[in-house]
Amino acid sequence: MKIQEILKTQPETNETLATILNRSSCRRFTSQELTSAEIHTLLLTMQRAPSAGNRQPWHFYIIFNQEIKEKLVEASHGQKFLADAPVVFAITAKPSESAARYGDRGAELYSIQDTAAAIQNLMLAAESLGLCSCWVGAFDDQTVVEILNLDEQRPVALIPIGHREGKTVMTKRKPLEEITTILD
Ligand SMILES: Cc1cc2nc3c(=O)[nH]c(=O)nc-3n(C[C@H](O)[C@H](O)[C@H](O)COP(=O)(O)O)c2cc1C
Helix, strand or coil, rough: CCCHHHHHHCCCCCHHHHHHCCCCCCCCCCCCCCCCCCHHHHHHHHHHCCHHHCCCCCCEEEEEEEEHHHHHHHHCCCCHHHHHHHHHEEEEHHHHHHHHHHHHHHHHHHHHHHHHHHHHHHHHHHHHHEEEEEEEECHHHHHHHHHHHHCCCCEEEEEEEEEEECCCCCCCCCHHHHHCCCCC
16 A cells, blocks of 8 residues: 555544644643643543553642742743743653663653653643643753652653633644655
């Protein structure tokens, strides 16, 4: 089969696929808070993420505190929109929990992959609730460790979540032909 044949077909559509295909990052938020039910839902979707050996080597911080948000702006080289979001999720990996079963591969690879899967669930769930988010990964690890008082945890992402202010802008992607190889 050739990639061109696949790309000629009409792709399937449903609500889940629409959520995945319509998600885009946002960096401007209204002041509208999230409801407790929304936060509960977001937590459940992270909890259900797959993880190697079901070790669940992650921890979720939910930050409403404005002073802590401002410190996270500094830790992330001045990414001010973190402090404008009504809530920031900080998601950390616990490499030792994966290392206990899988050694170095668990610590270096699985714990980060597992945590990234939880983060993607969070962002897609936010999109499906009509919220928006942005993955912030550019921060000084040690500063975030100190701000959140982390012990044996590696901060993987800061995710501001809220209601979008302004229009959605979809970013471009490389063509599928360029990023796909078919081995018949
Ligand atoms: C690992 C990772 C780190 C990222 N770090 C940042 C960041 O520090 N600041 C930021 O504004 N966006 C950050 N992003 C968001 C990307 O810029 C964004 O996902 C990409 O441009 C594609 O746009 P989209 O999410 O709207 O599709 C990061 C995304 C990932 C996956």
